[in-house]
Amino acid sequence: MLRPERMSKISVTGAQSVMSEVIETMHELNLVHITDYDGSWDGFEPGDSLEGADEVSSQLVTVRAIESTLDVDESDVSPAETVDLDDPDSRLEEIRTSVNELDDRRDELRSRLRDIDEQLDQMELFADLGIDLDLLWGYDSLDVIVGEGDPDAIESTLADSDSVEAFDVFSGEGSVAVFAKLDGSLEDELVGVPITTYQVPEESGDPESNVESLERERQQVEAELDTVESELEALKHDSAAFLLALEEQLTIEAQKSEAPLRFATTEHSFIVEGWVPSNRYDELASTLDAEIGDQLEVAELKRASYTNHGGLHEDHDTEDHAEATDGGHADETAVTDGGPATTDDADEQVATDGGRTGDEIVTLDDDPPVIQRNSKITNPFELLVTAVNRPKYSEFDPTIILFLTFPLFFGFMIGDIGYGLLYVLLGYGIWKKVDSEAIANFGAIVAWLGLWTILFGFLYGEVLGLHFLEWYHIEPVFHKGISDTEWAITWLVVAVIVGWVHLNVGYILNFVEEFQLHGAKTAVVEVGSWLLMLNGLWVFIFSKAFSLSKPTFLVRASGQEGMMVLDNGPLGFGFTGFPELVGLIGLGAFVLGIAILIMGPWYEAVEFLVPLAHTLSYTRLTAVLLAKAGMALAVNLLYFGAYTDEEGFHFMHTSTPGHKEEAGKEIIFGGLSNMGSDISVWTLELGLEGALLGIPVYIVGHIVVLAIGGTAAIQAIRLEYFEFFEKFYEGGGKTYESFGHETRYTET
Structure with a gap:
């Protein structure tokens, strides 16, 4: 669980004549995470798409465009619905034509509705004036403006103008109409006056009658739009399963036809490299051998170790698993430059020895992808890990630790049967009802938090904040400390001890990683120093050294009285503190840790109080x-x-x-x-x-x-x-993306 799935770097080498069969078989296996060829090998070029790739891509774009127009998604298809894809081209063209016609008509009707709404807004303004439309336009000697503004400001401005011979202003509740005879432009005269003008339609008659006419037209357009929407909805219902199935089929065909772009090829041969889970390499090799036979060579180039990001080294225990189809073997040294030698004398010849030269493997340099290995119970907590980043292949996967500690922290803080039941019901409802895997995992996490809340609720004896055990005169196992100072202080000390242990786990994981990646010296300097500082400091704090300067609930000096949490406190077990000598050794270890840290990235020494601050941070619990x-x-x-x-x-x-x-x-x-x-x-x-x-x-x-x-x-x-996480986890691993497709709407 702490390590990802073990991955093997594989090479598949064959003649151009069998490449299509290899692609078909690999796609059906859905097993190989292909490493894209980077053009670094002499004599090899990225391959070309298979015949028909452009047509498939074009059809796929068409299908997805139709799905977007119809707003098709997986919820529109019944799981039991079957689809006939024997002659998809004619049906797709029929659907495309119908969708385009209906969509164009819908756009026209929506555009007309917008125009009508704009006209209604203006016509209601004209109706507010109570003036017939033919009186608002068509004058040779008068300028007319209709809009929204302040009538008094307009009258005042026009009255003060020498250019205006005569004018009149009519106003309604929110509208204004201005008639003026003047030298020049009425709009120029009203510059600086707040007014919003509207274009007067060259129509006649009562504005209210025009409003009624527009409203009737709007109803007709809406009815027609509803009809078009209904026809589109019916078309969506009839074609959703077909479209999703066809999209899936075309996606698969596109993946296959474009696969050679990721291969290294010559005129007569090809090589494809990638990663597979080590325990499934034999399945890959035997299947390819059975389907293609002697015209192909499959080799397990290396098994990625967890000690160097998996990219350059391998474990040397792969001999039993490294037999290629033609008797190839996995060698022990990875080389990242140069390229495979090939013989291109005939179409059936393949790259010599699967891309190996002499005693060295020549391979593309890339890190293995990551498949996290977690049980069904812990798997939802991967959501919290990947929210930071997917773990690197060389890193420990903290999912299991998160599964053990995060609910524990939460349950400790809430600790109530009533609240816990509500969290369980809420989480279960989300997990059961939501299709999204991420949201469903979130629901599972909430439900798990609720279970721990219930557990601590029994220990605290609380239901919705009520101490139900008191009703039966039963003493709970724990008290929260809201009305008992000794319990409150006890939980502070317990939180510190939990933090101490938790941080130790993080540092130890980091120590192992650094030891495997960079050796003992780096591990001791960069991580061992912090382990010494963390444990030395807290051993000193929990020791009798300088006890008179420490709180009595933590360490009690000889002759002192009172509650000491770990001795006679509510959870005490007779621990009165580490001996003074042990405390002084701890203090020395803390100083030694600082000294070792300075030997490496010395600037980190300014954070020497991190072991104290980060541990005390757990008191937030x-x-x-x-x-x-x-x-x-x-x-x-x-x-x-x-x-x-x-x-x-x-x-x-x-x-x-x-x-x-x-x-x-x-x-x-x-x-x-x-x-x-x-x-x-x-x-x-x-x-x-x-x-x-x-x-x-x-x-x-x-x-x-x-x-x-x-x-x-x-x-x-x-x-x-x-x-x-800061102690050992960085993330940035590569997601495992196998070459293949999980079918949902079609059968192979």
């Missing part, structure tokens, strides 16, 4: 725990009310404040549920009016707490991404 518990407490206090007695704090579930006061209890808050007329429901006594009015407050309050509880996920994932 306790902060969110207390904050969420406090919010739930506030909601319950508002609704139920609470009182105190010699045993502590209690919500009022079973009787009213008056009864509690009579019993000598101190009322903190009466609660909404206890206001109004006293009634009894089973063993509960409450106020009818207050309970009814308080229920919406109670529901909304807990919904808010539930939503804000989502910030716990943000805090938990922040610890994973910034504190943990």
Whole structure:
């Protein structure tokens, strides 16, 4: 799980005469991640597309254009629907013609609707004036402007103008019409006056009658548009399965016909290199041998190790798996320059020895693609890993660790059976109902977080912030610490210890990576130094060295009294601190770590307090725990009310404040549920009016707490991404993209 699928670099070499058969077989296997030929080998050129590639690409563009016009997607096709693709060309042309005609007609009608709407807007303006249309145009000696503006400003401007002989201004509620006899242009006279002008249509009659006529025309256009839309929808329903199946078929044909562009070829032969999962190499070789036979050679060039990004070296345990179809073998040294020698004397000749010269493998230099290996349970958490980046082939895949720690952090912070059930239901609903794999994985993660929230809810004994175990006089395993300082301090120390362990895991993974990639010296200098600093510092902190200067809940000096978390605290187990000598050794290890770090990238030494700061960052777990518990407490206090007695704090579930006061209890808050007329429901006594009015407050309050509880996920994932991943994870791996196609709408 921590390492990706083991990958093997393979070479397939053959004559041009069998290339089509090889492409067909490899595509059906859907197994080889092809390495594109980069033109670096002498005598080899990228191949040419197979015959008919342009026609296939053209048809594929047509199909996708039709699908876009009809808005076709996979939800439009029934899983049981069958498609006949025996004669697709004529049906495709028929669909294309119909779609183009209907789409053109739809565009015309939509354009006409826009024009009508513009005319209606203007005509309503003219109707507001109450002036017939033929009075607004056609004058030889008058200028007319119709629009929206301030009549008073217009009159004032025209009255002050020496060029205007006469004018009149008519206005409606929002419109204005200006008639003027003047030397010059009316528009020039009104420069500087806020007015929006409209073009007057050269029509006659009452504007209101024109409005009615336009509205009738609009209804007719809308009806016709609805008809066209219905015809397109019917066409979509009838042709969706055919189009998706044809697109799939054409996509497959395009992949096959364009595959030679990725091959290294000569006039008579070809070589294709790529990556396959090592445990499936034999399947590839045997299938190609069975389909093509002696005219082809398949070789496993190398098995990529995890020690150098997989690109240049190989493991030397591939002898049993390296037999090519013609008796080829995998050699032990990868060479990244030069090129395979070939013999091109006849069409049936192939590249000599599968692209090997002498004792060396000559191969294209590329890193292997990454196939993450995770179980069905942990697989959804790959979503959180790839949100940062896909792991490199040489890196550890942190998915399993994320699966173990992220829900643990979240459950610890929320810890409530009621909230956990809601998270489970929400996550399950998303996972079950959504088709998108990424969103479905998100739903699975939410459901998993909910399960851990339920688990901690039982440990805390809480349902929606209520301590249900108290009703049965049962003490919960843990307390959140909202009303108990000792528990709150305990959780702070526990969070620090969890951070200490978590960061150690990150540094250890990084140490292994650096050791495998660059050797022991680099691993010790660049990672071992941080391990020394982290553990040395915290061993010193949890030791009795300089104990008088440390908090007593952490380390208690001889003669001191009080609660020490790991000794006599709620979770204490008698640990009073590491001996003073051990603490001083830890401090020395911290200083030694800084000294070793300076031997490498010395500038990193300025971050020598990272082991302290990043570990303390985990105390946010306790902060969110207390904050969420406090919010739930506030909601319950508002609704139920609470009182105190010699045993502590209690919500009022079973009787009213008056009864509690009579019993000598101190009322903190009466609660909404206890206001109004006293009634009894089973063993509960409450106020009818207050309970009814308080229920919406109670529901909304807990919904808010539930939503804000989502910030716990943000805090938990922040610890994973910034504190943990930073220690060992970079990402940037290449996605495994096998040459082939998973069919959904067609059968092979």
